[in-house]
Amino acid sequence: MNIGFLGTGGIAAPMVEALAGKGHDILVSERSAEVSARLAAQFAEVEIAPNDRVVADSEVIIACLMADVAPKVLPDLPFREGQKLISVMVDVSVEALHDLAAPVTDISVTIPMPFIGKGGCPLPVYPDTGSVQALFGAENIVLPVTSEAALNAHFAASALSSVVLAEMVTTADWLAGVTGGAAKAEAYVAALIAGYFKGMALDGSGEVKGLLDALSTEGGLNATLRDRMAGARNELTEGLDAFRPRLGLPDA
Numbered sequence: 001m002n003i004g005f006l007g008t009g010g011i012a013a014p015m016v017e018a019l020a021g022k023g024h025d026i027l028v029s030e031r032s033a034e035v036s037a038r039l040a041a042q043f044a045e046v047e048i049a050p051n052d053r054v055v056a057d058s059e060v061i062i063a064c065l066m067a068d069v070a071p072k073v074l075p076d077l078p079f080r081e082g083q084k085l086i087s088v089m090v091d092v093s094v095e096a097l098h099d100l101a102a103p104v105t106d107i108s109v110t111i112p113m114p115f116i117g118k119g120g121c122p123l124p125v126y127p128d129t130g131s132v133q134a135l136f137g138a139e140n141i142v143l144p145v146t147s148e149a150a151l152n153a154h155f156a157a158s159a160l161s162s163v164v165l166a167e168m169v170t171t172a173d174w175l176a177g178v179t180g181g182a183a184k185a186e187a188y189v190a191a192l193i194a195g196y197f198k199g200m201a202l203d204g205s206g207e208v209k210g211l212l213d214a215l216s217t218e219g220g221l222n223a224t225l226r227d228r229m230a231g232a233r234n235e236l237t238e239g240l241d242a243f244r245p246r247l248g249l250p251d252a
C-alpha cells in the first residue's frame with residue numbers, strides 16, 4: 001500500500017513506526033525536519049516529500065496536522081476519487097474533512113496514542129470505513145463507534161493519559177524526596193502501575209473496577225489516600241464535562 005502522512009510530528013512518527021516493515025511505501029511531509037529525517041534514515045520504505053506529492057502518490061492519506069493548519073493546507077492538495085483519508089485531528093469534523101479533501105469520500109477519524117508503534121493501542125474510529133482496521137487492526141484494538149459525538153467523547157477521555165502520568169510523576173517526586181533516589185523512585189512507580197495492567201483483559205468485563213475494589217480495606221493506605229483525594233475525581237469529571245461544548249457533546 002502507498003501511504004502518505006501530512007504532518008510529521010508527535011503522533012505521525014509512532015504511526016509510521018507502526019506501519020514500517022509491513023510492505024508499505026510511506027511518504028512523509030517535509031516538515032518537522034528532524035523527525036522526518038530520522039524516520040527516513042531509520043526505515044528504507046520511508047521517503048520525505050512535499051505535501052502535494054504525499055497526496056498524489058498515496059492510496060491512503062493520514063492527516064496528522066493541527067486543526068488550524070488543516071483548512072489552510074488540505075484544499076490545495078491533489079486529492080482524487082478512490083483515495084482513502086484517515087484523520088487523527090481533534091476539532092476537525094467529518095463534514096469539514098469531506099469539504100477539505102473533496103472528492104475523497106472514504107474518510108474516517110481515529111485517535112491513535114503515542115504508543116501505537118508498540119501495538120495494543122485502542123483506536124476508536126468513526127465512521128468506520130475499514131481503512132483503520134486494514135492498516136492498524138492486526139496489532140491494535142480497533143473500536144468502531146456509532147456517532148461523531150461518541151468519537152469526540154473518546155478524544156476527551158484520552159486526555160486521562162496525561163492526568164495519570166502527572167499523578168505518577170508527583171508520586172515519584174514525593175518518593176524521591178524521602179529516599180533521595182529519583183531514578184529508583186520513578187522505576188518503582190512505573191513498575192507498580194504497569195504491574196496492575198499486565199495481562200489485563202481488555203474486554204470491558206469490569207477488571208478495572210475489580211482491581212479498585214480489592215484496594216478498599218477501610219483504614220488501609222489505599223482507601224485513606226483515595227478518600228483524601230475524592231475532590232480530584234470530581235474535578236476530573238468537571239474537566240471532562242468542560243470539553244462538551246468544544247467537542248459537540250450533549251449537555252450532562
Ligand SMILES: NC(=O)c1ccc[n+]([C@@H]2O[C@H](COP(=O)([O-])OP(=O)(O)OC[C@H]3O[C@@H](n4cnc5c(N)ncnc54)[C@H](OP(=O)(O)O)[C@@H]3O)[C@@H](O)[C@H]2O)c1
Pocket residue numbers: 006007008009010011012029031032033051064065066067069073088089090111112113114
Ligand atoms: N500527539 C498525540 O498524542 C495525538 C493523539 C491523537 C491525535 N492527535 C492529533 O494529531 C494532530 C497532530 O498532533 P501532534 O501532537 O502530532 O502535533 P505536532 O507534533 O505539532 O505535529 C503537527 C505536524 O504538522 C506539521 N505541519 C505544520 N504545518 C504544515 C504544513 N503546512 N504542511 C505539512 N505539515 C505541516 C508540523 O510540522 P512543523 O513541525 O515543521 O511545523 C508537524 O509535523 C492534532 O490534530 C492532534 O489532535 C495527536
